[in-house]
Every structure is written in structure tokens, then in C-alpha cells.
Amino acid sequence: MSRPQPDPAALDDLDLLDPQVHAAHDLTPLWRRLRAHDPVRRHDRFWSVTRHADVLRVVRDPDTFTSLQGNMLRTLLRGHDPGAGKMIVVTDGPKHAGLRRLLTPGFGPRTLGPVTRSITEATRDLLAALVRRGGGDFVAEVAAQVPLRAICDLLGVPEHDRLRVLELTGEAMLGETPATSDMAVRIAQSEILLYYTRLAAERRTAPGDDIISLLVSGEAELTEEEVLLNCYNLIIGGDETARLAMAGGLLALATYEEEWARLRADPSLVETATEEILRWTTPAAHVGRMAVREAEIGGRRIGKGEVVALWTASANRDEAVFDEPDRFDVGRRPNKHLTFGYGPHFCLGAQLARAEIRALLSELRRTVSAVEVTGPVTWLPSNFVNGVATLPVALSAGAL
Numbered sequence: 001m002s003r004p005q006p007d008p009a010a011l012d013d014l015d016l017l018d019p020q021v022h023a024a025h026d027l028t029p030l031w032r033r034l035r036a037h038d039p040v041r042r043h044d045r046f047w048s049v050t051r052h053a054d055v056l057r058v059v060r061d062p063d064t065f066t067s068l069q070g071n072m073l074r075t076l077l078r079g080h081d082p083g084a085g086k087m088i089v090v091t092d093g094p095k096h097a098g099l100r101r102l103l104t105p106g107f108g109p110r111t112l113g114p115v116t117r118s119i120t121e122a123t124r125d126l127l128a129a130l131v132r133r134g135g136g137d138f139v140a141e142v143a144a145q146v147p148l149r150a151i152c153d154l155l156g157v158p159e160h161d162r163l164r165v166l167e168l169t170g171e172a173m174l175g176e177t178p179a180t181s182d183m184a185v186r187i188a189q190s191e192i193l194l195y196y197t198r199l200a201a202e203r204r205t206a207p208g209d210d211i212i213s214l215l216v217s218g219e220a221e222l223t224e225e226e227v228l229l230n231c232y233n234l235i236i237g238g239d240e241t242a243r244l245a246m247a248g249g250l251l252a253l254a255t256y257e258e259e260w261a262r263l264r265a266d267p268s269l270v271e272t273a274t275e276e277i278l279r280w281t282t283p284a285a286h287v288g289r290m291a292v293r294e295a296e297i298g299g300r301r302i303g304k305g306e307v308v309a310l311w312t313a314s315a316n317r318d319e320a321v322f323d324e325p326d327r328f329d330v331g332r333r334p335n336k337h338l339t340f341g342y343g344p345h346f347c348l349g350a351q352l353a354r355a356e357i358r359a360l361l362s363e364l365r366r367t368v369s370a371v372e373v374t375g376p377v378t379w380l381p382s383n384f385v386n387g388v389a390t391l392p393v394a395l396s397a398g399a400l
Contacts, residue, residue: 123146126142
């Protein structure tokens with residue numbers, strides 16, 4: 001059910017830029033070796049940072065390590081991100097602070113209360129349908145659906161548009177899977193952008209309580225391109241973390257049956273299990289930064305203009321921070337994971353993702369007695385997002 005670990009003799013030869021390396025291997029041994037022997041490692045075109053303390057140090061210092069050139073290796077090594085300086089994840093300084101102030105109310109308690117109730121209902125209905133059918137692909141049928149519905153709530157997508165918007169967003173977001181052609185993904189992405197362009201235009205004249213209305217408000221002073229880019233960023237960010245965490249979390253519970261039994265017996269573990277799933281799955285394997293001046297990390301000199309990959313997937317398994325880091329423990333305390341980042345770029349949607357995972361765990365333990373993986377599990381070919389692409393399961397009904 002899990003990916004095989006690479007041959008220890010081949011660890012130093014693995015190409016971390018190759019998406020297939022991440023899909024085919026559990027890289028835990030590589031991260032362990034790097035943390036112990038080469039925690040700030042020089043590659044041909046970038047640096048790898050693998051220790052928790054060093055990752056923290058970099059993300060706390062946007063004046064030295066900027067997001068303005070991109071926040072992932074793919075765009076940083078290309079030399080340009082089309083959203084740079086416009087989209088919240090690839091801005092810094094006053095622009096970033098202004099976008100956060102603008103968007104924060106959209107993720108506040110007043111907004112998230114109704115969304116959380118919607119998440120609970122959707123999770124219950126989707127899990128019940130999966131149980132009735134005798135099983136299916138948990139990723140496509142549950143883990144992808146719940147976040148997309150929450151995004152529709154947050155962005156104020158009208159009910160009559162939701163079915164089509166969910167279909168398009170699903171095609172675009174699950175486009176990493178082999179079953180979806182590149183052309184189909186691009187068409188879906190284009191249609192989504194066109195849809196939100198029209199919706200933004202409507203909200204300029206008839207604003208509501210949703211995030212799009214915040215983005216097009218007079219106070220925001222954003223261009224049409226900035227509105228669209230930030231909309232798209234919220235769609236992607238709101239989908240990926242929760243989708244990958246929920247799918248990877250269910251796989252962990254199916255794999256570690258004693259932890260599933262602990263969770264099912266004790267409802268108080270839902271909170272800690274949520275945090276452990278976020279640590280264990282680490283949906284964003286890395287975040288990228290560029291040094292704007294010469295700097296030092298872990299005793300290594302980083303030159304101006306050099307690219308740094310902060311491997312969150314490694315930092316979340318750091319022995320210096322986590323007791324028995326390679327053990328899945330639903331009761332883990334403390335749990336100082338970096339899944340949502342830290343500092344100025346801490347994820348705005350963190351509480352939403354937590355609510356989605358909590359809803360899943362609560363409904364699972366209430367209605368499901370056993371989880372069985374019924375076929376091959378596939379993993380996303382990506383060096384940026386880390387997680388399960390398909391997860392065929394059978395869920396046995398069994399109320400507490």
C-alpha cells in the first residue's frame with residue numbers, strides 16, 4: 001500500500017526534480033540521511049534544506065528569502081512566475097500584507113461557521129454513498145469532492161452553477177493523474193478562469209459576503225488580473241491540502257490498524273489525529289524561495305539569486321522536533337508540523353483544511369467499522385505536491 005523505499009546505495013543519485021522519483025519512492029531514508037549528514041545540500045541548480053530549524057529560519061525571513069520569483073522549484077528554475085507580485089503566495093512585503101488583510105475576513109469564524117456545517121453534511125453524504133456502493137476510489141469520490149464544495153461556498157458560486165463548476169475544477173485539479181489528458185486539463189482550467197471572470201464582474205455591481213466580493217471591493221484596488229489570479233490560487237490551495245491530507249490520512253488509518261482502533265474508541269483524539277495526518281501526509285513537499293542577498297543557512301553560504309527548496313516533507317519528520325517521527329500516532333503531542341508554513345506566509349485556509357479533516361474523522365469513526373484498501377494505490381508524479389492520486393477502498397458500515 002505504501003511506496004517502496006529506494007535502494008540505500010542509490011540515495012545520492014536520486015534526482016529530486018524528477019516527478020516520477022517522488023511518485024515511485026518513499027523518500028524517508030533520503031531525508032533522514034540529508035538531515036544527519038548534509039542538511040543544506042547543493043545541487044546543480046538549487047539548494048535543499050531539510051532540517052526543521054533551518055526551514056523555519058528561512059520562512060521567517062522574507063526580506064532575505066523572497067517568494068517574488070515563485071514558491072516552487074518549477075517556476076523558480078524557469079526564472080519567472082506569472083503571478084509574481086500579484087498573487088498572495090508569490091508576493092512579499094506591503095503587497096502581501098495588504099492581500100492578507102483583505103482576505104482574512106473571508107476565512108473568519110462568521111464565514112467558516114456555515115461552511116463547516118456544509119462540509120459536515122457533504123462528508124456524511126459522500127461517505128454514506130461510498131459505503132452503499134461497496135467501495136470505490138476514495139480520492140475522486142470523497143477527498144476531492146469535499147474541498148471543492150467548500151471552495152464553492154467560500155467563493156459564493158451560485159447553486160445553479162455548482163455542478164458544472166465542480167466538474168471543471170475536478171478535471172483541472174486531478175489533472176496530474178494519467179487518466180486525464182493535458183488538453184482536457186487545459187480546457188478545464190481555461191473554462192474555470194472564464195467562469196470566475198464573469199462572476200467577478202457580477203460581484204463588482206452586486207457584492208455579497210463571499211471572497212470574490214472582497215477581492216473586487218473598492219478597498220482592494222486590485223486589477224482584473226490580480227482578482228483572477230488570487231481566485232485561482234484559492235481554488236488550488238483550498239483543494240490540494242485537504243484532498244491530499246484526507247486521502248493520505250485514510251490510507252494511514254487503513255495501514256496502521258491499531259491507530260484506527262484508538263481513534264474509533266476515543267473521540268477526543270480527533271483533534272490530535274487531524275494534526276498528525278497533516279504532519280504525516282505533508283501535502284506540499286517543498287516550498288521554494290530565492291535569496292535576494294548573500295546569506296547563511298546551517299553553516300552554508302547561499303549566494304544572491306540562488307534558489308532554495310525547503311523540504312517540508314523532511315522537516316515534518318525531523319528527529320530533533322518529533323519523537324519517533326516515522327511512527328503514525330493519532331495522539332501525538334506536541335506536533336509542531338510545518339504543513340501550513342510559518343510566519344508571513346502561514347496558510348490562510350489552515351482552519352478550513354482542519355475542519356474538513358475533522359469532519360472526515362468524526363464521520364468515519366461514527367459510521368465505519370473497518371477500512372480496506374482493495375487495489376493498487378497510485379501516487380502523484382510531482383516534486384511539489386505530495387500524495388495519493390487514487391485510493392481504492394471498501395468501507396464497512398458499523399455505527400458506534
